[in-house]
Amino acid sequence: xxxxxxxxxxxxxxxxxxxxxxxxxxxxxxxxxxxxxxxxxxxxxxxxxxxxxxxxxxxxxxxxxxxxxxxxxxxxxxxxxxxxxxxxxxxxxxxxxxxxxxxxxxxxxxxxxxxxxxxxxxxxxxxxxxxxxxxxxxxxxxxxxxxxxxxxxxxxxxxxxxxxxxxxxxxxxxxxxxxxxxxxxxxxxxxxxxxxxxxxxxxxxxxxxxxxxxxxxxxxxxxxxxxxxxxxxxxxxxxxxxxxxxxxxxxxxxxxxxxxxxxxxxxxxxxxxxxxxxxxxxxxxxxxxxxxxxxxxxxxxxxxxxxxxxxxxxxxxxxxxxxxxxxxxxxxxxxxxxxxxxxxxxxxxxxxxxxxxxxxxxxxxxxxxxxxxxxxxxxxxxxxxxxxxxxxxxxxxxxxxxxxxxxxxxxxxxxxxxxxxxxxxxxxxxxxxxxxxxxxxxxxxxxxxxxxxxxxxxxxxxxxxxxxxxxxxxxxxxxxxxxxxxxxxxxxxxxxxxxxxxxxxxxxxxxxxxxxxxxxxxxxxxxxxxxxxxxxxxxxxxxxxxxxxxxxxxxxxxxxxxxxxxxxxxxxxxxxxxxxxxxxxxxxxxxxxxxxxxxxxxxxxxxxxxxxxxxxxxxxxxxxxxxxxxxxxxxxxxxxxxxxxxxxxxxxxxxxxxxxxxxxxxxxxxxxxxxxxxxxxxxxxxxxxxxxxxxxxxxxxxxxxxxxxxxxxxxxxxxxxxxxx
Ligand code: ADQ
Numbered sequence: 001x002x003x004x005x006x007x008x009x010x011x012x013x014x015x016x017x018x019x020x021x022x023x024x025x026x027x028x029x030x031x032x033x034x035x036x037x038x039x040x041x042x043x044x045x046x047x048x049x050x051x052x053x054x055x056x057x058x059x060x061x062x063x064x065x066x067x068x069x070x071x072x073x074x075x076x077x078x079x080x081x082x083x084x085x086x087x088x089x090x091x092x093x094x095x096x097x098x099x100x101x102x103x104x105x106x107x108x109x110x111x112x113x114x115x116x117x118x119x120x121x122x123x124x125x126x127x128x129x130x131x132x133x134x135x136x137x138x139x140x141x142x143x144x145x146x147x148x149x150x151x152x153x154x155x156x157x158x159x160x161x162x163x164x165x166x167x168x169x170x171x172x173x174x175x176x177x178x179x180x181x182x183x184x185x186x187x188x189x190x191x192x193x194x195x196x197x198x199x200x201x202x203x204x205x206x207x208x209x210x211x212x213x214x215x216x217x218x219x220x221x222x223x224x225x226x227x228x229x230x231x232x233x234x235x236x237x238x239x240x241x242x243x244x245x246x247x248x249x250x251x252x253x254x255x256x257x258x259x260x261x262x263x264x265x266x267x268x269x270x271x272x273x274x275x276x277x278x279x280x281x282x283x284x285x286x287x288x289x290x291x292x293x294x295x296x297x298x299x300x301x302x303x304x305x306x307x308x309x310x311x312x313x314x315x316x317x318x319x320x321x322x323x324x325x326x327x328x329x330x331x332x333x334x335x336x337x338x339x340x341x342x343x344x345x346x347x348x349x350x351x352x353x354x355x356x357x358x359x360x361x362x363x364x365x366x367x368x369x370x371x372x373x374x375x376x377x378x379x380x381x382x383x384x385x386x387x388x389x390x391x392x393x394x395x396x397x398x399x400x401x402x403x404x405x406x407x408x409x410x411x412x413x414x415x416x417x418x419x420x421x422x423x424x425x426x427x428x429x430x431x432x433x434x435x436x437x438x439x440x441x442x443x444x445x446x447x448x449x450x451x452x453x454x455x456x457x458x459x460x461x462x463x464x465x466x467x468x469x470x471x472x473x474x475x476x477x478x479x480x481x482x483x484x485x486x487x488x489x490x491x492x493x494x495x496x497x498x499x500x501x502x503x504x505x506x507x508x509x510x511x512x513x514x515x516x517x518x519x520x521x522x523x524x525x526x527x528x529x530x531x532x533x534x535x536x537x538x539x540x541x542x543x544x545x546x547x548x549x550x551x552x553x554x555x556x557x558x559x560x561x562x563x564x565x566x567x568x569x570x571x572x573x574x575x576x577x578x579x580x581x582x583x584x585x586x587x588x589x590x591x592x593x594x595x596x597x598x599x600x601x602x603x604x605x606x607x608x609x610x611x612x613x614x615x616x617x618x619x620x621x622x623x624x625x626x627x628x629x630x631x632x633x634x635x636x637x638x639x640x641x642x643x644x645x646x647x648x649x650x651x652x653x654x655x656x657x658x659x660x661x662x663x664x665x666x667x668x669x670x671x672x673x674x675x676x677x678x679x680x681x682x683x684x685x686x687x688x689x690x691x692x693x694x695x696x697x698x699x700x701x702x703x704x705x706x707x708x709x710x711x712x713x714x715x716x717x718x719x720x721x722x723x724x725x
Contacts, residue, residue, distance in 0.1 A: 283311030321351025386426030
């Protein structure tokens with residue numbers, strides 16, 4: 001096909017060329033013919049035939065071959081040549097290859113001799129081998145071109161497929177999570193597909209859990225077993241600012257026990273109950289001094305003592321500089337990056353250092369051995385690890401940072417960043433909630449101090465002392481304490497409706513927080529207001545109960561924030577409230593565990609809108625309290641918990657519209673879908689409970705201890721000799 005095409009092109013081209021050659025030779029040929037000089041003509045033809053494409057030239061006078069170039073075959077008669085030239089495919093095959101034949105008549109204008117011989121014609125034989133060469137080249141070119149074209153088409157197709165696949169995957173994920181995307185809520189026709197996918201995933205998860213067997217279940221007994229087997233009953237000391245039990249004076253002058261609203265306490269207390277030991281913390285209650293022994297210790301929990309609480313006393317000035325000042329006006333906003341500027345005062349820093357020194361001394365006094373396991377908690381005590389390490393080099397120090405760790409640029413604002421980093425690097429293991437926070441920490445170390453960082457092992461070494469930096473996502477107890485005593489969800493609902501005068505068929509939304517600007521309470525209320533504006537059918541039915549435990553109220557930022565929230569709820573109530581109906585019920589007070597459980601079990605929706613949160617335990621508590629598998633969780637993507645709790649409706653709290661739509665969607669969600677999501681969330685919280693969190697950290701600690709002991713033995717006694725005698 002290609003050959004025929006190229007041959008046709010070239011035949012036309014060659015004929016035209018032949019005519020040109022014949023024209024060029026015309027006059028000389030006529031002259032030579034007139035003088036009948038065949039020899040001259042042969043020479044003329046040979047010269048012309050040196051052109052690579054003209055193979056041979058012959059002159060036919062009548063039917064005789066009068067003259068010819070040397071390559072023109074003598075055997076080719078004029079009659080044959082003329083006949084061939086008249087064909088559609090004017091080719092003859094000679095021993096040297098195929099040639100193309102063209103004929104060109106000679107017309108003499110003036111000469112009578114020529115007039116007498118009108119049948120004179122020039123026969124040209126054209127070499128065709130160059131056509132074959134070109135044809136071959138053309139074929140190669142076309143093949144290469146088609147291959148390149150195919151390659152480009154394949155790349156484009158892969159690219160398009162990749163984009164569509166990603167889009168599809170993102171869409172499927174959003175579908176499964178029930179996220180409200182830019183295109184609005186999930187179309188109704190996709191709901192059955194999402195349900196099918198979710199139930200299939202659930203089956204797969206169940207199969208996976210069954211296959212994993214006992215690895216899945218973390219209980220206090222298992223944690224105790226681990227401590228016994230891997231740490232061989234080693235001494236455990238916890239150090240934190242916040243104490244797990246606060247003794248306050250009651251109106252009769254006696255002591256009343258209170259549990260503080262604190263994520264840290266919620267997480268560590270069950271671990272301490274499981275492993276006993278000593279907890280060192282600031283004694284902040286008004287009756288705390290009245291209940292301790294001579295060594296400032298009291299056994300807790302008060303009704304069933306399981307471990308010892310050792311209290312540290314701080315003067316109001318110390319509390320101001322260390323706790324309110326450096327920790328909560330400096331480090332807290334520094335690490336949360338939540339539109340409140342950190343304040344760093346030299347005097348606060350000096351107090352922070354001095355108080356950290358006091359906590360470290362308390363650890364040294366409480367330690368009965370030279371290698372205790374010390375669990376240092378949070379940003380109030382960043383200098384304690386290095387201070388303890390200095391005096392007890394054999395101790396295993398596990399530090400857990402409960403809040404986010406920012407990027408190096410943000411952390412660089414702190415004037416004492418080096419001291420904080422070196423303080424933390426006194427730890428054997430330093431834990432954060434997420435990998436992202438670990439990465440930020442390693443980058444901060446890299447930026448501000450001289451250290452060797454082994455990224456692949458997540459280890460930082462300063463002056464040959466190593467710290468292992470790892471993520472340990474924190475959680476809550478599972479099962480929850482006193483689960484058996486809980487009232488049924490319908491009773492809880494009835495009680496909450498009665499207590500707060502809610503409409504009988506109220507859809508109850510719930511927020512539970514410390515009254516802190518990082519928890520996104522303003523954004524949440526704005527979303528509630530927008531939802532009522534956008535979906536007026538819910539006015540009169542939807543009620544949002546916000547519980548906010550007062551915290552750090554002596555700080556200006558906190559007071560201003562708390563007033564702003566109160567003003568906002570008054571505004572929403574005056575806009576949408578009518579008669580007894582108030583869309584926002586604001587409870588700015590501490591609630592005990594039983595009261596919170598009642599609210600969680602009564603609420604149709606729990607809304608967590610943190611602007612930045614290390615983990616957030618409220619969302620996990622809500623899920624743990626819903627053994628009826630009902631209720632919807634709306635969760636901020638900026639809480640560490642969003643990385644585990646995929647079946648929540650995940651939102652960006654800064655996006656009022658999106659949050660409002662998600663709350664509306666939760667209010668309308670079918671009971672079946674609620675169950676699907678809640679079952680899955682409950683599996684996550686059950687499997688990744690606080691005993692697993694502590695267990696992972698402590699078994700890592702056990703490994704490091706073993707390694708340190710072996711190294712110490714080798715250092716003292718050299719390597720053991722093997723084999724031989
Ligand atoms: P917190 O900032 O205190 O914790 P969070 O994890 O939500 O935040 O825990 C709050 C705890 O306080 C919960 O156990 C909750 O039940 C309780 N609580 C809240 N409001 C209450 C109220 N009104 N009355 C009684 N109790 C109330 C920090 C970090 C978090 C991290 C935890 C644990 O900021 O990101 O999840 O430590 O590491």
